[in-house]
Amino acid sequence: MDNGAAITRRGLTTRPPPSASPVSFDRHAVAVDVVLFTIQDDALKVLMVKRTAAPFRGRWVLPGGVVRSDESVDEAALRELQDKVGIATVYLEQLYTFGDLDRDPRGRVISVSYYAMVDWGHFQLKAPRKLVSARWFPVNRLPNLAFDHRNIVTYALERLRNKVNYTSVAFQLLPQRFTLTELQRAYEVILGQRVDKRNFRRKMLQLGILRNTGEQRAEGRQRPARLYSFTETRVIKFQEKGIIVPF
Amino acid sequence: MDNGAAITRRGLTTRPPPSASPVSFDRHAVAVDVVLFTIQDDALKVLMVKRTAAPFRGRWVLPGGVVRSDESVDEAALRELQDKVGIATVYLEQLYTFGDLDRDPRGRVISVSYYAMVDWGHFQLKAPRKLVSARWFPVNRLPNLAFDHRNIVTYALERLRNKVNYTSVAFQLLPQRFTLTELQRAYEVILGQRVDKRNFRRKMLQLGILRNTGEQRAEGRQRPARLYSFTETRVIKFQEKGIIVPF
């Protein structure tokens, strides 16, 4: 798929003529599936829930469910997070719509996928997780997932890795106040590679989106770290240089 | 929306408990809408078709239609292009899924949008355009569109402008053999700004994705231009430098 790739034609046979009334039939089950990211123990993790019914009973899947008639698709994604995971405040962004015929053995289900991000500490607090059994898995050690959910996670991760490079999404994984080292760790964990400390700090501070709160936090028996906060209320794009056209 | 923006919570009221069988009801009409781009007369244009039925009879809309039960969503988009526009070979990429409740006055319709690109010359040849009346509009001079189709076009254009900077999508608007000036014009027309000729040519040739065919084409009474072709079969990503991590 590769970041929104081209659709290539498979054998497109001729089909019956289109129906006269466009909304009268051919209705479809539409589901939402959410890839919820967090950072815990210096690892990027994804939340999975265990299926309690056939098919794939007992297998891990992404939290999600069907879109109801009285809610928008976005609302469905938020509701599923609330219901199944007990989370209200997350960053949520639509990912891709998977519309193949054979995605679900029960029949045709179109899935609109999302990815979401929470700060682990914030999640810990308000997670009753009543009914479903849920579990965080490191993105590089996922269990066997049902349906095509492995693909969805892969795609979400790719999108996330792209986006941290030119937007401030990574901040969604951190608490309101954080140290520069924590921010750097977040980037390293998402990207799966080390980052130079001095260059990282310089770049981040140059962006002008961090406010030094003046507070400090002593973590162990070493020098205390300054606490910063993110100045923007929304996720922003960094100044980006195009290859063809200078920004 | 801004290139896949965050979904913010509106009032999420509590709702009835979820159904036991997930695919049994709450089925939805799902449509595809395609933003088809081309370049003609040094302008970026979008194909619109005229509605022949209520609501919005006589208004311009994107080519599209409902997804049938026996086809994937991608196939539906391709079929609509074939049926309504008579085009078989296009670059097609999924854009975004619009899932709000009030998009369509007839009732709830979830729309999976796509954008597509054709070379104008190639289109000219095999365009019977039998039934529907279709017309190309410059992207900056669109008529009043029905539904939320104006938004979809805006979003498609934004995506296209982003993508030409780090992928080879722009080539999809050109014939198989083209001059560097034609390629530059394509970029200028998409981006809506001028580009330096020498820098552009150097960058493009440096990418190593152009093959000098050795042929030339005399356009008028001036020096003939070399014809190039694109070496890759797929749309590729350019070498991209991240802000945080060197590529």
Add this chain to the structure above:
DNA sequence: TCAAAAGTGTTTCCCCTACACCCATGG
């Protein structure tokens, strides 16, 4: 005083930008 993480500058190099003139052809 030691361990452990926080914090800080500089140099080098490459790539991007800006910019103007000759070339080949048809009329």
Add this chain to the structure above:
DNA sequence: CCATGGGTGTAGGGGAAACACTTTTGA
């Protein structure tokens, strides 16, 4: 021979990358 677009090179500047030591604290 002239008008028109095709084609080419370079110098300067800015930002990215590489790199190591001092500071602050708690134990």
